[in-house]
Amino acid sequence: MTDIINPTIDLFLYDLRNSIGDDEKDIDQKRQYFYQKFHETVREKLKQNEEDNNNKQNLEVEYFHLLKSIYAPLDSDTSLENGYYYPVRLGDSYGLLLEVAAPDKQLPEHFAELRTKVQQKLGENIATLGQTWMLSAYLPNFSEKTSEEIAKECYQAVFPNVEKIEFDSKGEFIGATIFEYSDTSLKQEIVKIGDQEIFTVVQNQHIIIAIYPDQESFNKLAQFYTDWMRLFYYHHKIIWAYGQSRILINKIKDKFSQIQTITESIEENITQKNWKINNLQKFSDILSQVQVIIHQYTSNFNNLKFQQGTIEINLNNYNKRLETLKQKAKKKVTYNRNNINFLEDLSKLVKEKYILQITKNLETSELGLRLLEDNINAIRSQIEIEKAKSDRDFKELIAVVGTGVAVAGLTGDNATTECKSIFGDKFFLCQNTLIYKLILVLIASFLAWFFRRYILKRP
Structure with missing residues (x-):
């Protein structure tokens, strides 16, 4: 088996702090969700610093440390060498670097224990914008295996369910051989934030593995964490926006x-x-x-x-x-x-x-x-x-019927006399004035309709 020295997991996580349309309640709920990634002692420090820097918090800052001490140990009673939190503000988002490490010589399988420690710290709290795993270690003076073989063993320890490991890319960085596995397919997540559930889409998986040749080059890694923090943030913000x-x-x-x-x-x-x-x-x-x-x-x-x-x-x-x-x-x-x-x-x-x-x-x-x-x-x-058209037809109906009623009204109280003079004394309609007037209304209305429809509209 091949030994590695100082195996280290750096997990870069990103959460959205605010988006368009968010009120103070929404922003506060997202802030509290981000704070859940820390143990109670660090949460209290974050809240205290938030009050001290309230004006700066409300500005759209590019990069802002959320802790006065910049770093905080993973456990309140341990030193930073055993693991730490590094929280920052990045524009409209939060960023967190969570590091765990083993300072001595280990087998690549030890990365499984380190990941378990990370999961215990985070619990069910996931990143709403995305996350990147960075695994790193350096080699003893002699190694029987290539850097790629060791990197695959490290990957297998952290993600044991993957049957065949094929890295997407390979390069070199400050002496290390660096590998990337980037599954840009989208993963849907439902996150409970305060009193609401937020539906987000993030990158399925993004992993960087760096195998350093010696301790000297490995120690230079810490000088680049702020650059990686920014780079991975832009990376995940792009993929998140595409998912949206x-x-x-x-x-x-x-x-x-x-x-x-x-x-x-x-x-x-x-x-x-x-x-x-x-x-x-x-x-x-x-x-x-x-x-x-x-x-x-x-x-x-x-x-x-x-x-x-x-x-x-x-x-x-x-x-x-x-x-x-x-x-x-x-x-x-x-x-x-x-x-x-x-x-x-x-x-x-x-x-x-x-x-x-x-x-x-x-x-x-x-x-x-x-x-x-x-x-x-x-x-x-x-x-x-x-x-x-309907209004015009209705108005025309009213006009026609009105004409008929007006004509019938001209008969006044002499309707019976007029009826008998026209149809004779024994005509049955002349015995009922109401029916006679109704017939007059119908006849007059028909004649008025005929006149308006066919006579007035002639060219």
Whole structure:
């Protein structure tokens, strides 16, 4: 078996602190969720520092230490060498580096014990933006196995359910041989924060393993933790935003389907000439309800554009931080080769897939919105036309009947006499004045309708 020295797990975790539309209650609940990752003593320090730095906490700071001491031991009665917390603010998010280590010589299998310790500290509290595992160790003077073979053994200890390990990338960093396993498929998580459940989508797995040739190069690792903290943050913020875009596009499709189903039902009634006045009002009410769904569609569409902007900003920051990391490593370790160009693969993925896909989604969604609005406006216009026709027909009916009533009213109290003079004394209608007047109303109304319909409208 191959020994390794000072096996170390650095777990970088990220949580969203606030997002658009969050009020003070939402921000406080997310803050308390982040605080749950720490033991009680550290929580109290965080709360105290929060009160002391309240004004700074409310600003959109790029990088801010949340503890005055910067680090805190994993256990209140132990030293930092046995493990520590390193919490920071990163813009609208929280970042945490949780480190556990064994200072002496161990077998790669010892990483399993270190991971158990990490899990005991975190409990059920997961990262809402994403997390990166960094495993590192250095080798004794002689090793029978290659760095890749040792890295696979370390990986197997931490993730024992993986049958075959194939690293995506390999490089060199301040003397270490560094490997990356990056499963960029998305994992859905439901997180209980305060009194609400938040649905988030994060990267399935991201692991960095660094095998150092000696203690001297290994000790230089600590000088780069702040750079890794920033780089991995931009990495996970990009993938999280892309995950949010997938949720949003599904919502947009669902809203489109809802609106289309409703409008098709109205159009079917239009085709069947179902123009009863009560149906016209019902259709108008339905279209008013559709406007609510249109508003939701538009809101999701605008949020999708926001997530595209989030990806672009964080991609720019990622590329800048990666270049800074390269330059810093080059200056710090001039005698060792540094080649971490494989970390640029994320940039290619974002440009060739994420941004392109969201751009196409936005174009399609915008076209769909215009089609829906045009269709709804056409239906609304037709309903208004039919309403106007119904109103005109009703007014014409009133006018015609009014004419008939007016004519019948001219007979006054002489209706019976007039009837007998026209039809004779024995005609049965002349015995009932009401029926006679009703007939006069009908005849006069018909003549008025005929005159208005066919005589007045002649060219």
